[in-house]
Amino acid sequence: xxxxxxxxxxxxxxxxxxxxxxxxxxxxxxxxxxxxxxxxxxxxxxxxxxxxxxxxxxxxxxxxxxxxxxxxxxxxxxxxxxxxxxxxxxxxxxxxxxxxxxxxxx
Amino acid sequence: xxxxxxxxxxxxxxxxxxxxxxxxxxxxxxxxxxxxxxxxxxxxxxxxxxxxxxxxxxxxxxxxxxxxxxxxxxxxxxxxxxxxxxxxxxxxxxxxxxxxxxxxxxxxxxxxxxxxxxxxxxxxxxxxx
Numbered sequence: 001x002x003x004x005x006x007x008x009x010x011x012x013x014x015x016x017x018x019x020x021x022x023x024x025x026x027x028x029x030x031x032x033x034x035x036x037x038x039x040x041x042x043x044x045x046x047x048x049x050x051x052x053x054x055x056x057x058x059x060x061x062x063x064x065x066x067x068x069x070x071x072x073x074x075x076x077x078x079x080x081x082x083x084x085x086x087x088x089x090x091x092x093x094x095x096x097x098x099x100x101x102x103x104x105x106x
Numbered sequence: 107x108x109x110x111x112x113x114x115x116x117x118x119x120x121x122x123x124x125x126x127x128x129x130x131x132x133x134x135x136x137x138x139x140x141x142x143x144x145x146x147x148x149x150x151x152x153x154x155x156x157x158x159x160x161x162x163x164x165x166x167x168x169x170x171x172x173x174x175x176x177x178x179x180x181x182x183x184x185x186x187x188x189x190x191x192x193x194x195x196x197x198x199x200x201x202x203x204x205x206x207x208x209x210x211x212x213x214x215x216x217x218x219x220x221x222x223x224x225x226x227x228x229x230x231x232x233x234x235x
Contacts, residue, residue: 001169031209033221035153042202042228043153048221049209086153090218093166095155 002091004098011104018074020101022087025068030089032070034063037100038083046085047072079105108133110203110226118197118233124190128203128226129183136161136181141206143222144177144188146199154199158206158220159186166217193233200228 005023012018022032032050035043045054047063050070060075070089074081082105087098114126128142135142143158157167159177167175176189190197203226209219 031219031221035222042225043222044225045221045223048207048223054223088153088155088222090220093218094169095218095220097153097155100152 002089002094002096004087004089004096006085006087006098006101008099009102009104011106012074012077013106014079015076018077018081018103020072020074020085020087020103022070022072022089022098023068024070024089024091024096027068027070027089028066030065030091032063032065033088034061034070034072035086035088036081036083037086043086074103077103077105081105108205108224110205110224112201112203112226112229114201114229114231116230116232118193118231119235120194120233121192124188124193124197124231124233126188126201126203126229126231127185128187129185130205131184133205135179135184135186138162139207141208141220142177142179142186143204143206143220145202145204145222145225147202147228148196148199156188156190156201195233198231198233200230202226202228 034047037043046061050065062073084100086100111129141158144156159165174191204222206220208215
């Protein structure tokens with residue numbers, strides 16, 4: 001079965017840039033999405049179709065996808081960005097999520 | 107703006123059937139632009155896609171759950187439902203419903219291209235005797 005691999009954790013200082021990677025076989029040939037989940041809350045969509053940002057999502061969030069790796073980048077990271085982030089893609093019409101990355105703003 | 111709300115029992119006995127409903131407000135589940143999905147998250151763990159259904163009743167399920175899952179629509183009540191049979195402790199999770207939007211181009215929409223937005227608040231289902 002298809003797997004998406006994310007680092008368990010990423011630490012970033014306030015105002016700096018956080019990059020979260022998501023790796024999978026030929027992932028660049030699939031569309032990826034990214035979800036932010038804060039403790040006790042439902043996930044919210046922050047990036048879809050690799051690079052698109054839903055209405056209401058800060059411009060600090062951006063995405064890319066090429067080769068075997070999709071990347072979510074948070075620019076000018078703020079304390080409110082501290083959360084778990086999950087990548088998601090489709091393989092043979094089956095939805096697959098990465099294991100999640102905890103972003104800590106130090 | 108569309109909102110989703112899950113409802114159903116919070117406790118199910120092992121080997122029995124889990125049944126949840128997602129009530130959709132602010133939009134019609136008969137819209138051809140969207141699908142309607144179920145996902146879950148075991149306590150302290152990551153997200154898992156269960157399946158989705160289209161406005162026309164087309165369904166797609168996670169192969170790991172396919173033999174036990176049924177998703178259906180009730181257009182008269184603007185809601186959709188999840189049934190999971192023969193549950194075990196491994197099915198204990200927060201269950202979410204979500205609207206799924208497919209990528210469409212030139213009048214064609216592509217299976218397996220969806221993103222999930224918005225999500226319901228989630229409901230914890232515990233499988234225990």
